[in-house]
Amino acid sequence: MKAWLVAAVLAMAGAVQAEVLLSDAEISQTLSFGPWPPQVRPDASNRVSGQAAAIALGAALFNDPLLSVDGAFSCASCHDPEQGFTTPQARAVGRVLLDRNSPSLRNLAGLRWYGWGGKSDNLWAASLHPIVDAQEMGHRPESLKRAISESLYAADFQGVFGDIRDQDAEMVLVNTAKLLSAYLETLVTPPTAFDAFREALARGDQAAAERYPDTAQRGLQLFLGRGNCVFCHNGARFSNNEFHDAGVPYFLSETSVDEGRFGGLNFLLSSAYTLDGVWSDDAEATGAWWVRNLRRSHADFGRFRTPSLRGVAETAPYMHDGSLPDLEAVIRHYSEIDTERLHADGEAILAPLHLNAQESADLVAFLETLSAGP
Amino acid sequence: MIRWAVWLMASSGAAMACDADGVPMVAQENEAPAVYLAVGEVPLAQPFSMRVTVCDDRAITALRVDAIMPAHQHGMNYTPRVTALGRGVFAVDEMLFHMPGRWQVQVDVALGGQATSYTFDIAAR
Numbered sequence: 001m002k003a004w005l006v007a008a009v010l011a012m013a014g015a016v017q018a019e020v021l022l023s024d025a026e027i028s029q030t031l032s033f034g035p036w037p038p039q040v041r042p043d044a045s046n047r048v049s050g051q052a053a054a055i056a057l058g059a060a061l062f063n064d065p066l067l068s069v070d071g072a073f074s075c076a077s078c079h080d081p082e083q084g085f086t087t088p089q090a091r092a093v094g095r096v097l098l099d100r101n102s103p104s105l106r107n108l109a110g111l112r113w114y115g116w117g118g119k120s121d122n123l124w125a126a127s128l129h130p131i132v133d134a135q136e137m138g139h140r141p142e143s144l145k146r147a148i149s150e151s152l153y154a155a156d157f158q159g160v161f162g163d164i165r166d167q168d169a170e171m172v173l174v175n176t177a178k179l180l181s182a183y184l185e186t187l188v189t190p191p192t193a194f195d196a197f198r199e200a201l202a203r204g205d206q207a208a209a210e211r212y213p214d215t216a217q218r219g220l221q222l223f224l225g226r227g228n229c230v231f232c233h234n235g236a237r238f239s240n241n242e243f244h245d246a247g248v249p250y251f252l253s254e255t256s257v258d259e260g261r262f263g264g265l266n267f268l269l270s271s272a273y274t275l276d277g278v279w280s281d282d283a284e285a286t287g288a289w290w291v292r293n294l295r296r297s298h299a300d301f302g303r304f305r306t307p308s309l310r311g312v313a314e315t316a317p318y319m320h321d322g323s324l325p326d327l328e329a330v331i332r333h334y335s336e337i338d339t340e341r342l343h344a345d346g347e348a349i350l351a352p353l354h355l356n357a358q359e360s361a362d363l364v365a366f367l368e369t370l371s372a373g374p
Numbered sequence: 375m376i377r378w379a380v381w382l383m384a385s386s387g388a389a390m391a392c393d394a395d396g397v398p399m400v401a402q403e404n405e406a407p408a409v410y411l412a413v414g415e416v417p418l419a420q421p422f423s424m425r426v427t428v429c430d431d432r433a434i435t436a437l438r439v440d441a442i443m444p445a446h447q448h449g450m451n452y453t454p455r456v457t458a459l460g461r462g463v464f465a466v467d468e469m470l471f472h473m474p475g476r477w478q479v480q481v482d483v484a485l486g487g488q489a490t491s492y493t494f495d496i497a498a499r
Contacts, residue, residue: 029474032418032499231446231473240419242451242472289421289468293453348447 018210020201021217027201029224034198036310037188038236040110044282045275046124046178048160049185057156058183061176066147067131069138075130075180078102084314085187090322094136099258101322104315107308109185112241112290116304116320117264121291122280123184125273128177141169148172174279189311193369194220212369219366222359227334231349238309238370243300247333247341247350248319250302258320261300269294299343313371327367331360394427399481399492406490409481416498419472428462428483436484439466441477441496471498 022030048054063081065071078092079085085105092102100116108114114126130136131144139147148157149164158164161175193212200208223229234240243261250258259266268291273279276288304320318324324333335355342350355363396412407430416422428434439456442449450470457465471477481492 029499231475234418234474235420240472242419289455290452293455293468295449295451295453348445 018214020206020209020212021214022201022221026221026224029230030198030220031202032234033238034195034202034236036191036195036198036236037107038110040185043109043123043181043185044284044286045122045280046181047281048175048178048182051160051182053156054160054179054182055186056183057153057160058179058181060153060156062180062183064153066151066153067137067139067144067176069140069143069147073137075127079105084311086315088316090317090325094130094133095138096135098135099252100320101317103307104311105184106187106189107237107310108187112287113243113264113305115264117260117262117267118243118305119264119267119271121268121274121287122181124174124177124181125271127180127184128173128273131173131177139173141173144176145169145172148176174273177273190372192372194366197369213365215362215365216369217366218359219362219364222355222363223366227353227355227363228349229334232306233309238312239306241306243303243305244349245299245303245343246319247337247339248304248321248323249341250320257302259301260320261303261305262298265294265296265300302343309367309370311371313368313373327364328360331355331363335360394429395425396427397494399479399494402491402493406492407483407485409483409492411479411481411494413496416471416496418474418498419470421468421470424466424469424479426464426466426481428464428485430462430485432486434458434462434483434485436482436489437464438482439464439469439480441469441471441479443471443473443475443477445475446473471496474498 020027043049061067062075065074065077067074072095078087078094079102080087086102089102091100092098103116108123108126111123112121114120114123120126120129131139132141145164145167148154154164157175157179160179161167164172167175193216197209197212197216200206200212223233232240232242232244250260252258268274271277274288274291275282276285276291280288312318313327316326318327318330319333324330334350335353337350337352339351394408394410394412396410399409399411401409407428409429410427411424412427413422413424424439426437426439428437437456437458439454440449451472452468452470454469455467457467459465475498477496477498479494479496483490483492
């Protein structure tokens with residue numbers, strides 16, 4: 001049933017007929033993708049979350065090669081603010097060619113898991129691991145403490161955390177990560193054409209809703225319906241923040257694989273930097289339930305975290321290994337998906353969609369409305 | 375292996391014939407005591423809570439809660455927390471449905487030396 005089929009300006013000869021194509025059920029589903037941006041509380045596990053001085057210092061450190069042991073690159077080298085906090089390379093380049101695509105760093109506040117394999121349950125841990133990863137920034141806690149102490153940032157660091165001489169090297173590492181986290185929490189994509197459409201639907205403003213292009217509406221209908229995209233890409237971030245096998249090969253070579261969530265869980269459960277660990281500032285251990293009560297499965301092998309689709313048009317290439325160069329390729333992947341690549345005992349969700357050219361174009365048009373545009 | 379959220383009786387408090395909130399769950403056996411499930415709005419991919427009430431005056435020795443998505447052949451990714459509140463009432467917290475669609479809540483109740491399974495379908499949107 002069409003909810004609104006009234007032409008916009010029927011009285012005017014030659015007027016273009018615009019309409020809302022969605023059914024009542026589709027409108028109800030559409031409302032679940034907002035409002036945007038969502039309200040996010042300060043991170044209780046990070047005592048400097050939301051503090052202006054920490055955010056400013058975190059932003060400066062994010063863009064400074066000081067955080068790599070030899071000054072070779074900064075966080076921004078792989079997460080370029082001018083490119084949606086990612087880069088155009090399929091796979092990130094640290095000290096070596098890494099296994100995965102650099103994920104965008106926007107809209108990260110308040111998530112349950114971070115990273116393609118979910119090896120962190122909080123944003124400061126996700127910020128910490130690359131600093132000490134030998135293939136990425138390459139610091140040890142001692143070298144980082146020395147670098148911070150001898151830098152122009154020493155006074156500001158101590159303004160936030162107190163005398164750095166009273167902090168052991170690991171504490172300096174964690175505090176540095178919490179500064180980065182405080183900054184990253186502020187990175188939020190702006191409302192888009194989709195949000196304007198959703199808000200118009202929410203307030204019953206038909207005239208405003210009709211301005212959303214028909215092709216994007218048809219794409220949204222596919223997204224909600226036959227495409228089954230909404231199974232994983234749901235909520236205001238267009239992600240359930242859980243882990244799925246999307247049928248992308250996870251062999252890195254003939255002899256090695258990207259373990260995905262399986263490896264992420266191994267890392268997480270041996271990490272000192274979880275919400276259940278001593279480095280969290282939250283005495284109530286809010287959120288620690290998830291790491292304590294995870295269910296493991298061999299089907300976790302090759303599963304990757306559902307990425308948000310907010311700003312997706314700005315963050316090509318796509319998938320965990322960056323193997324799909326543009327949105328058209330992503331749609332083609334799901335349209336022609338090889339189910340032989342899926343876990344035999346995995347979720348029975350994906351099947352070839354067999355989309356025609358118009359349907360594929362409609363889906364791309366919809367996805368592009370999740371970005372603010374140039 | 376899937377772990378179940380399980381509550382094991384630590385005291386000898388018996389369940390009472392009840393004035394329960396919620397809707398009756400479907401027992402997998404005839405002549406089973408009534409079990410009620412009370413649940414409000416289910417937010418998609420966010421934790422929510424439920425309440426289970428067992429209407430029987432015998433001692434409950436264990437109560438297990440889980441949920442599956444039959445059409446997708448998967449369950450929840452986390453084990454929910456079950457807390458006995460007394461008089462046959464149990465709080466179930468940290469439930470999380472990470473996909474929209476039909477979920478089947480499953481409750482196993484052990485009392486009087488035998489276990490009975492109950493189900494109830496919830497549509498997550």
